[in-house]
Every structure is written in C-alpha cells, then in structure tokens.
Amino acid sequence: MISRRSLLVAGGAGLGLAVAWAAWPRDYTVDLAPEPGEDAFGAWLKIAETGRITIAVPQAEHGQGVYTTLPQILADELGADWRTIGVEAAVLNPLYANPLAARSLFDGGLTQVPETVQREHWIRSALLLTAGSTSVRMFEEPLRQAGAAARVLLAKAAAARWGVDWQQCETSEGFVINGDRRLRFGDLAAAAAGFDLPDELPLRIGDEGRLTGQSLPRLDAPAKVDGSANFTADVRLPDLVFASITQGPAGGESRLVRVDKAAAERVRGVIAVVENAHWVAAIANNSWAAIQGVAALRPRFETHGALADSAGLAATLDAALATEGQRTASVGDIADVLRGNVARADYSVGIAPHAALETPTATAWWHADQLELWIPTQAPGLARAAAARAIGVAESAVTVHPMLIGGSFGQALDHQAVVQAAVLALTVRRPVQLTWARREAILHDCFGAPAKARMAARLSGDGRILGWQAQIATPATGAALAARLLPTDPLARLAAALPAGADGYAMSGAVPAYRFPALAIDHHRADIALPVGHLRGGADRANAFFTECFIDELAHRAGAEPMSFRIGMLGHDARLARCLTTAASLGGWDGGIAGSGQGLACHAMAGSMIAVLAEAQYGAGGRPAVSRIVAAVDCGRAINPDIVRQQVEGGIVFALALATGHTPAFAAGIPDTHTLGDLRLPRLADMPEITVELIPSAADAGGVSDLGVPAVAPAIANALAAATGNRPRHLPFGSA
Template identity: 30%
Template sequence: METNAISRRNFLRASSLAGTALCLGFYFPADAKKEEIMTAAGAEKTGVEMNAWIHIDTDGKVTLTDHRAEMGQGSYQSVPQIIAEELEVDLNDVNIIFAQGDREKYGNQVTGGSSTIRGSYKKLLKLSASAREMLITAAAGKWNAPASECYAENGRVIHKPSGKKFHYGELVEAASKLEAPKDVVLKKRSDYKLIGKPLHRQDTPLKTNGEAIFGLDKKLPGMLYAVVERNPRLRGKLKSFDASAALKVPGVKKVFKIQTGVFQTFRDGVAVVADSTWSAIQGRKALNIEWDDSGFDHVSTAGIYQQQNDILKNQEGLSARKQGDSDGVLAAAPKKLDVTYETPYQSHSAMEPLNCVAFYQPDKLEIWGPIQAPEWVQDYISTQFKLPKEKVVVNMTFLGGGFGRKAFMDYPHEACLISKEMSAPVQVVWTREDDMTQGPYRAGISYRCQGAITDGQLSALKFKAAGQNIGHWMGAPKTQPNRSISEGFLAPYYKSIANISFWDVPFEIPIPNVWWRSVYASTNGFAYESFLNELAAAAGKDQLDFRREYLKDERCQKLIDKMEEVSGWKARQKNAGYGTAITECFGTTVGQVVKVSGGSGKKLKIDQVWAVMDCGWYVNPDIVKAQVEGAIVMALGAATNHEITFKDGLVEQRNFYNYIMPRMNDVPPVEVHIMENDADAGGVGEPGLPPFAPALTDAIFDLTGKRIRKLPFSLDMI
C-alpha cells in the first residue's frame, strides 16, 4: 500500500474544494479550548488548510485517515473501525491512508503513552456521526422529506416510508455545502455494529501479500543509500578518519563526518553513502577511524548499580509525591520492611531496524519512514535546518515495531543531513548492531522500598528510586523530580493508606535513555508490586485479600473478583506456585496471576498466565488481547532473558545471539479477559506489561520460598 501516492493538499483542493466530495475534519484554533469540526467549504471560507479524516467522493468511495502510526498496535484498524461505526459504512469497502505529520492540522499525532484511542475516540465518533447526519440531511432535501424519516446504512441513505435509496456518492455535492451540525446523537454501545467486535485487521492482508509499505520499502528515483559509523560512546568525539579504503569499495560515492542530535547534545559519526545498502556497509567496514573518548567516565554495569544503591542509602532525594508522615510512622512501627529492587537497562530491539528516507531540496525537505512522532520530527528538523514547518513534510509508513524508540529524532536527522550533503534522496539504514549498541535505552533503576505494618494493617509506604530521568535529557530542570516515579501505582491506594511518599534520587550517567513500552511503569511495577506481595506475607495475609483491603473502589474490586474467578485462586493447587500483581498506567488497570511448577531439582516452568484488563471503552477485543499477549512476551524477556550491560562505557550486547529473546517454546499459555463497563477508554498497547514480572517472582516465592529482587534472572537457575 502506497500511503502517499498523491499529495493530500492537492487531493483535497482538487476534489473537496471543487464541491465534488464531502470532506470532514478538524480545525485546531490556537485560542480555542477544543477542536472544531470543519468542512472543506468552511476551510476555504476561513482560509484554513483542511485536514480530512473522512473523504467521500461522487462514486461513494470513502477514504479514512489514520492520524497515528501503525506499529503493530492496531491503530490502522481501530481508528477506521471507530469512524466506520458512526458513518455507517462497511469497513471492507473503504481506503485507509496515513496522515502526514502536522500538529496544527491533526493535533497530537504521537503514538505513545497508549493514547491513540483514549485520546481521540470521542471526537472521532462525533466527526463520523456529523458526516452521517449531513448526508441524511442532503438526502432528505432531495426527497423533500423530513430527515427523521431517513436513516443511513451500509454507505446509503434510505427513506423509510418509500424505501428509496441514495448511495453516499450521490449526496456528497449537496452535503458538502452544509454546515456541520453542532450536536449529534451518538449510538449507545448496545447498538454498535462494528465497535466491540473482533473484526479482522485491515492491515493483515497487506502485510502478508507484500503490499504494505514499510520504511525499508520506500524508493525514490535516484535514491542513494547510507550507513553511519557512530562513536560507540555518546560523548566521544571524532579525532580523525581515513576513507581511502572505503572509497575503493565498488558503489561507494562519498564519505564524510556528520553530527546527529541526541537530546541536548550531538553524536559524532562518519557517513558512508553508496548506490546500495550492501556497498555502504562494506565501505563502512573499510573505514579507519580514531575516536577521542577522553573527558568523561567510562561506566560499567556493576558501577551503575553500586552507585545507585549507595545514593539510595545516603540521599533523601527530591520529593515527587507525599501524603501523611511516612518517616514518622516507619520510625515508630514495630514491624517494618526495608528492601531494595533492581531493574536492568533494556534495548527496544524492534524487529524492523531503524531506517529513514529523506530528500533535501532548497525549498522543501521531505521525509518517509517508520516514525512514531511525526510532528516532533517536523518540529526538530525545521529547527535544525532553519526551515518553516510547512516546508518539512513527514510521511509515515508502517512500522515493524517501535516501543518508544521510533518516537526519537536521531535517525530522521541523520537522513536529512546526508541528503543535504549529497543533494539527492537518501535512505539511512541502521544494522541490528547499530541499534543495540547506540541506544537510547530503557534506564535501569534501583528502588529502596520501606513499609510499616501496624496492628496487621499497612500504615506507611516510602519508595525511593535512583535512575535516569528522561525529562532531564529533554531539558527539564535538574531540580525537578521525575514525576513518573509513581507511575504504575494504583490511585485508590492513596485513599486507603494514610502515609505514602515517593522520592526521586537524581542519578546521571552518559547513557541516553528514552521511553520503552509502558515507560517507568515497567520498572516501578516490579518494585512496588513485589513489595506489596512481601508486605502481604509479613502481615500473614493472602496477596489478593491484602489488595482488596486497600483497593476499595468498585472497579478494582470487580477486577480482583475476575482474577480470582478465572485463575481458580481460592482453590489453587498445593504443588504449584501462584503469584499476582495489579498495576495501572495510561488509564488502564491490569491484574495478572501467574502459575509456576517445578523446582527442587526440576526445571521451573511457567504453566499459565491469566490477565484481566480494565481499559473501559474499547474498540476491538482481538486487538486488546493481542496487545496484552505481546506485552507479556516482552515482559517475560525483560524479566528472564535479556538486559543491556556496559563495560568501560561500551555496550556488551550486539545482536540476538547475546541479547536473547523468548522463543515460541518459552512462552506460556496466556488467557486474557476484558472487563466490561461504561468508563472512558484507557490505553491498551502498554498496560499489560508491568504486572507480569512481579506476579512471576511472587509465584516463584510461593513455590520455592525464594524472593527475587533483581532482574533479569534465569528460570534455569531457580
């Protein structure tokens, strides 16, 4: 599928503004509190450049726009499924395109924080219902009949008394002249035909028959190919290089130094440009480079965690959240726990390596690639190249995984720099070794957790975390604590536990860190939920009963009921280990129960995982379940298989031979259950990850009596 076969601007001007199509989108005025629905005629009248989520031509062909990236999480299906529901069209009969990056036209397009559906579903429902009502009004006008006698179904408007029909294409000219209704009545969930149904994904056929265009598939006339040899240490500088051997490699065109932006600093590298990626890689191997790596610490993994543990003991840190008097209660409590947990650095390691195509021209810079944050790229590139934003065009392709890494700006910046130097379109490709050794990574974090039990009740919690702060890399004041330190911790606890505090102990090293699936909840969840399980044991209480006491809101109580029901918690077997954890992030709560067996000379085996997700309003149950399953597999790898380690400032892992991914036979059966309620939509792509590790280690303790407080660990060593 070619997502940008024609210019959207020309597409809209040629069709919608000529009155031969119905085009409906949003306008985001800077001084308004919320977006406004805009028709093409309205855009022309006010001088606003039109965006379009819905476009219907005179043939009745419907084009729906996905304003977010599709990296496997299902937005290519879910966004159109929402629109098609209220628009009353068959999803199989519509064309789906990706929007270009443009915050002013499309609002927030960052595919992160599990925000695509929860951040836009209400306005998408309203937009598509508005288009439907405009078509009904147009049909009623043609029949000289009340609109109340008409209804829409399967891309047509039908007159109930007579049975007359118009397909949408016959109505678009009249409908395009109407104003969008101010208020529309949305369907009840019980009346949905598409939403809530496990419809087959529209992108699956494209990805199996070769039609889907990923970044590596993009080709332009005269395109060159590039790889970059980057300094293996972020702060290192290029001292010198000899390109004579590289230039002798057949196909190599040019070799030159570049400096790519990495947050507030720049990374030195040497670009090799050739007529094929293979030639560029061979040319890079022939380079002779001398780096200057003096002037900063060459960190090691052992040193990182030693320093983190030292400052956890000796520094109070910055207060991130506080209620009551945790310190006072802890000092006086007769029974208390004080333990430390460690979580590792992790690579994103998306199956599709980083890549980007750029074409720099004096009056325009266009980019194509697997990009999670197109408007961020547009902002950054326009600043770096001193171009107006409208001159920087960012086109999204399909992504072969992202997990937060492809919301970063370094690889598009590289492509743009090299294209400008070569005065030609260029595709930059990162090898797996480039990706794994350069980062940015999920930061490894150490936690000191303290808790008090008074008269059998949890009376105080104090959490201190020492780890890198993404906000500091992005320019936040160093005096500002990491506001995500409490991420993953459920809000109802604040109502039932009087004394809670979170402290961020600043920790900085020259290793770039960035978002990783579920961000800080992925590490926080392990520490906080593991600690709650330890506190439950100290209080002599069942883990789920213990949580019931402090998660008093109705949704949490029902979630725990469901966890007990599906896992058989109350009747669990004596010769197996059962563990549990409940975390919340991005508006969604997920509880998991893990069952293990083995031990005592037998290999430990994960027998089953039960996951219960309360994400409120949702679109497609199959996508929800797939995302939870994928999150659990990723969590399994991060807990038991892989980590990024450092020696003398260099990453020790280079590819999947020493950054071991779970294989099919490592993955246990996973059973996913979705809670049904009328709550607002929460996120789906990330919340399934954080509870797995603490539930697994709790199950191992239940079976063996061994507490695991450091990740990763080997199941074979238990």
C-alpha cells in the first residue's frame, strides 16, 4: 500500500520511491500453456513441431490491426514464414502491462504522481490497456527482443547438430540456414528450448528478407470474412439465457422506483426480471424476448441531481471560461504582447458519441464459485476487478476471456455492461449474455468531451504571429477516467488526495506545433452532467480544430497564403512541413482562394504527423458536402504500410462523421437520438474520394490509430470558409 506520507517523504520528484521500487524483486514469469508438441520461448511465442508459431498479443483487436502488426514485429526479428504465424490473447501479467497507454489516458487524474512512479506501479499492477495509439510504440522493443531470443536459441540448436558456431547460422522463412544446410523451426524447437541465451542479443540488420515494411495480409481478416471470427455475441454456453437492460436518465443519480413486472413476465420467452437500485433487466430464452420484456416493464426512475441538458451544458462551458483557468503551457509574457490590435475568435465542439457497431455487451457464467467472462474489453484487468467488486468475490475468482471487438473507438475501456452481466449471472445462476440496445448505448455513453475555446493572437505589421493565447473550457477527462476506471487503485486514491494538477488528457494537442515569441494555454475545467471518456482522436480532435481554424483565420487576416503561412512557423519541424507540402502538391492546392472550396490543416500526435487537404461545399439542406480528402502522413517506420493506410482512412471517415453528423441533444436527461440513423452518419454516397500518402521516414514508429481524426474537421472548416466566405466555428457543422 502506498500512503500519501510515503510518497511525500520519498521526495517531490518521486526519485526515492522510484529507486526503492526498482530494488524490489521483479522477476515475472508467464505460462503460455503449450499444447502437446509445442515449446514455449519466453512470454511471447510458442513453436510447434509442425512449424506453427503462436504469438501472444497483449492488446485488444478492435479493427486497428494489432493482431497483425505486433506479430509482424516478432516474426520479422525471428525470420519466420508469415504463413505459419498465429495469435492468442495474452493473459493478465506484468510483462504485458502498458504504462504508456495509462499515461495517455490518466494524464490528469495522476498528474501529481511522478511518471517513474506511475510506470513502475502500472507494471506491477499488470495494467493491460489498449488506447492512445500505443501498441507498437509500447511493444515493438520487447517483441523484437523476444524474436531475437528465439532466433538465437534455434540457431544454437541447429549449430549443435551441424557442429558449427551458432553465429554462423541465420534464419529465413521459417528455417535456420548455414550455407546449403537448412532445418525447419519445428524440427529444432524442442532442443532449442534447452539452450541458454548470450548476455547480449544480436538484432537482425539489413533490409533483405525483412517483414517489417511489407503490407502483409491481416491475420484476422480471413475469419472475419468467412464469419468464423468469434465476438461476444457469438458465445454459446449450455443453458445460456439472454438479457436486455434499461437505466435511468443521463445525469444525476437515478434510482428505480417502479416496474410492471407482471407485464414483462407475460412476454413469451421471458423467464425472469432482475431489479437493481439503478437498472432493471429482463431475462429470456432468446434476445428478442428480452428486448420486448424490458420494454413491457415500463420502468420509472427517481433522479437526484442535475439531469443532462444541452443548453445547460453550453452554459457550463461559458461559465468555466469566465473563471480563472489553469495555465498548462507558456512562452514569454503573453499579457504584454496581447495589446492593441488583437485578433479574437471563439470555437466550440459538442459532445461526441462512440457509435460503435457493437454496443456494450458481456457474457457471464457463475459456476463452481468462479465467474467466467467473455467480453470485448480494452482493459481486461480493470474489467475483472470491477466484476469482482460487484459480486463480492476475489479477483482470482474471475476469469476474463478477451474477445474480438466490433469497433470501439474507446468505448470498450468502460465496463458497465460487464458489471451488470456479472450481477445477473450470479442472480439467475445461469450463463447470461447481456447486450445493450442502441438507445442505452447512446443514453449512457461516456462521450467524447465537449469544449469551447476563446482564441486570441496579435500579428506584427508584416503578418507574423507575435503572441498566441488559447483559453479552453472542457471537462477534465483524464481525471474522470482515473476516477471511474481506477476507483480502488492506491495510486489514484493518493493522487485524488493531493491538489489537482493540469489535466494532460484534456489539453492534449492544445500547444500548437508552430513557434511563437509568446504563448499561453489555459485549461478552464468544466463539470458537466454527462460522463466523459476516451474517444478516438482524444482531446486532439477538439484542440486541433481550435488551432488550425484560428491559424487559417490569421493567415487571411495577414493577407498570406495559408500553407506558406504555416510553413513559415515550422522551420524547426521539417517532418510536419513536408506533410503539408506533400498534401498540397497531391491535392492540387490553389492557395485557398475565395470560392476554391479548399482547406488545409495539419497536426502532430503520438510521434506521428499528418497534413490534410479537403475540398468541400455546402450541399442540399445546408449540410456540408466533402468531395475530396488528401492526407500526407509521416508515422516514422511503418511496420505494415497497408494497415497504416487503413487506420488513417478509418480515422478520416470517423472524423467526417463527427464533423458532419448529428450530436445527441439532451433535454431532461433524454437524448433526441435513439438509433445510428438519428446520428446522421455518412453513407456510402456521402463519402469523399480519399487519398493517403505515406512519407518514407527513418524515425521511430509512431502511433496511427488516432492520427487520422484531428486534422480533418479543421481542413473541412477551412474549405467551407474558402467556398462561401462564412467560417463555421462549431462542431458538428450545422448544429449550434
């Protein structure tokens, strides 16, 4: 247990505690449970006599291609044949912890705790997380080390048979090779597992025969195409029943006061009604009966506290801007610079729903005093802990089977449905599959946070930006995530007892990539009635909108061409400048002149850079019509270029939906949207022509899952301003 006193005694920088922790024993082992005829090599791979290689993947696959890119890293270092590679979900173990994702998510709830202390704690806590475009950045090095270790052991086994030095052996396409002699990995695996590793592992050098950089076929694609891939809804257990649930309005604290239980029980197929203080569920022998049963319940809730209301939400953001903010970044004396002729503009971004194809779901089975869970989760350890707390058992009594996720965009970090399924399984003593209806998924979403920005800048006589100020009102999402996902974590509780620091999550991407003589970024915390959570693109989706739209306004005010105006302030960042010039060249940039309908925007995040050129006009009904999007991307070393393109394209489509769709409007805790159709998501006919150009780069691999989102909306806004002369300053476009 870490006490507040122990942290303070350890020193403000946390060095004493970090050193003490580093001295504790930290040897972690993991059993990959090899089948007969298989041999395990460390914590990451197994090799079978048949030559089949199975790689443990500690990240959730929800469409981003992690079941391909991570195995590709190891297979490349090993010298394996890609056709022999398979994957399995890694077990909960400190070796698979992702402190980089924890830092990304909880930067705000744990700002006061030194990063070295956080990292050590997340590793020891076996915190498996998939978020923040961190999979490759976090696991590339350990996977390369694992591949190198297995390669050395196989080479030693082959060398012993041939009577040569193992360093004279190499691997390629699943064989150990020495001159004209070749031995299959599968023939060597049993013997190789008994050799020792050298003090230093030699990594492969050179580009010949490497898998890294190749657009290898996705390992999860065939099963998804032929329907054999298993999602949570595909789980079938003996005596399985189905559940549908309804909860109170959004905001405040709702308590169930009345249901028509008799009406639900008259629905054919309904076998039970389970009431909870905050929700009620109908249990049936088929999913349709469960849905009809919960509708027949006609529940009534009593709510205490503020109900979600869109007008009130906007007023809360305005009120937050009227208070003193917390400075999160500064350069020079902004107060002295912002005098005289100052350009000002206000922008706002509404709440953003996840709208994942798979709504929150879980399959739970309580048997033999143990709980088994089949769940789509980006945080399996946190989901297990929440389920254990809900039914009052030890975490060791809960087994999690991570499933493929039908999209997520961050929604699968939360686990309300997992907790509910656990309670239902314990109550009815049968396997239960709970699936939220789309209405519940929207009503009780943990939305991407709304934000409002008050921007100010001063231009010199020759059009240079002398000072830049951004005052941003938005909820402290990092703190909210820490409070909701880490309710009993000792480090999170310690941080909550200390004075609140800056919320790094909420202000991610708020500091422009450009250089200014004076700069100030202020966060104005806004406490709204709706829960907020992680959404693809993070807070960068709002902060990039504020920055890139205002930069465009300043360029026009200075009489400058928008691309040259940007590049003039990016002399220190050649990678981002190259993205801009590449996107402009590929897109036929005409300078963004009046009537052109062209707009530019760029952004850097997670070690990667992107520039976007958009062409847009207002179409029928005043809704923006985007005809073309060109993106230039520098993500460093691309493990699998096709997957990078897929992720950027997917991010662009996601951003297009956020920019041109409909955000739920709340009144008295009830949204005006109940279906995906109500969200006015882009249809195939609405899709623009999309071009993604990958710029070759020798930089370390950066994140790409979120990269396609932030620059799209400002590029469209700048295009619409060029098309009509009227600049949209609110997302989504067309709503106030």
